[in-house]
Amino acid sequence: MKKIVTLICLALIAVGYAQKKKEIYLFTSFREPATAGLYLAYSEDGYTWKGLEGSFLKPEIGASKIMRDPSIVKGADNTYHLVWTTDWKGGNGFGYASSKDLMHWSAQEYIPVMKNEPEVVNVWAPEIFYDDVKKEYIIIWASTIPFRFEKGQEEEKNNHRMYYVTTKDFKVFSPAKLYYEPGFSVIDCVIVKKGKKEYVLVLKDNTRPMRNIKVAFGKSALGPFGKSSEPFTAHLSEGPTVVKVGNKWLIYYDNYGEKNYKASATSDFIHFEDVSSKISLPEGHKHGTITTISEDVLKGLMDRK
Template sequence: MKYKIIITTLLFFSFFFDAKAQSKKEVYLFAYFKNNGQDGLHLAYSNDAYKWTALKNDSSFLKPTVSKDKLMRDPCIIRGADGLFHMVWTVSWKDKGIGYASSKDLINWTEQQFIPVMVKEDGVRNTWAPEITYDSETDTYMIYWASTIIGKFTETGSVMDDGYNHRIYYVTTKDFKSFSNTKLLYEPGFNVIDASIVKDNGKFIMFLKDETREPTQKNIKISYAEQLIGPYSKASDPITGNYWAEGPTSLKINNKWLVYFDKYRDHKYGAIESSDLKNWTDVSDKISLPKGLRHGTILVINQKELKKLLKK
């Protein structure tokens, strides 16, 4: 009888700790848009960061309401130091601001806000693909995006691609209520969009798209900085191959980097892996994503949060 009680007790604790471990197990969440972004936020999840399943039958979790065009392209979601999920997105092809909302559970969102980050700049043509990165050292969030300002950086101008000639700009905030003045973040000497910044080992790593059309680049490169607001280094050689790529989003899993990107001309997604950020292996044939997924960002959630999303 005594041994039965001991075995039963051990089984109970084994089950308890296993359940607890499972509840803490990380889940990867892909926030993305489809078509032109008119129906809003889509979400997919994965347990291994390779095979992805759309949530809510691949229907929208949040429909866009701000700006004249009411789009929700390029959604970027991060988990803030306050425990909330903070999201920014592209609201229009030609507006001077971005969208913002926050959520406790990725299901119920605050009222959407329009943040006019480029409204004080003359000649602004667009505000594209905003992202957020948090700096724990300063307890500050940086929101950054790509814009073309007419008459600036003419040395890299081109009549192709409708004459767009982007650089990366930013604002900082501690509460998403008040924001710093807009400043230039990255001027690499070429047309640049789709910056995505992560912190690793005390340094900041920027994955970016070289948007140069003449001669054609259209690839993903990397830049580094000691501080979130820069200065950022000269861009690396391309880390993607002989195809047009954009919208990089990255994960670091067990000391291995995985970078997803949109092979938008081929109407499919690509992915590459590296252990040193220098030597890359194409793993596009190992990934599986919902049909029609357009680029966004990947974040980490837990099993409890996933269960709530699965009920929708």
């Protein structure tokens, strides 16, 4: 009898420990004019977000020394890896830094991923994804190379396609290659692993008539991805990021035409429900990505001086 009671007590302790160590959602962000650097917000339910005071990483690299579109992922090594846009126009790379606690960061590095493309106009919104199949990181971004692709109403210097590199250690990178060519100008792509061999690419159709968000499907993190869907957001929306909450995926995005943030919920990336009335974000929140942190990491962020 004592043995049974002991086992029950140990089980209850284990449950209590698991509850105590629950993961907290963390949303990266920046504020215009993008010189202050990395802002963070946290949430326990994935819908209501509270901002953490001040910048957590001031940009020091790139010609403009700005940080836009900070994308973060927690690697298999429990290290947070961050990439960001360093220049609105000009530049052939993106910024990179890593941290264990989001307060103490490695030296910032400029990764010139498009150094072999002398005509490249920009490197926009790098998005980082950890491929748990190949045990490597994939970074995708949008660049314009004038006269490389057919265009619609876009100017030659605004006709984007998606490119990528892979790395296992952020020291050695594969050569940059074309990632997604849908036949139109595309930016702000996010890779989502939906199933064991099912991936979703959430993307912004950046053509002048559209400028809204769509999805495409593939069987690996590197694609190929099929034809994009019809848009599920309104005109003038961009910067999607995706997080799974319960059995639903939430897609947050910048509804910049109306100067607000919105979110859609989906279980299959085919049917979408507008859940914007259920979300709350700090004022000024801009294009970032969502990861998770422990309660201990959150406490450190809140207690920092």
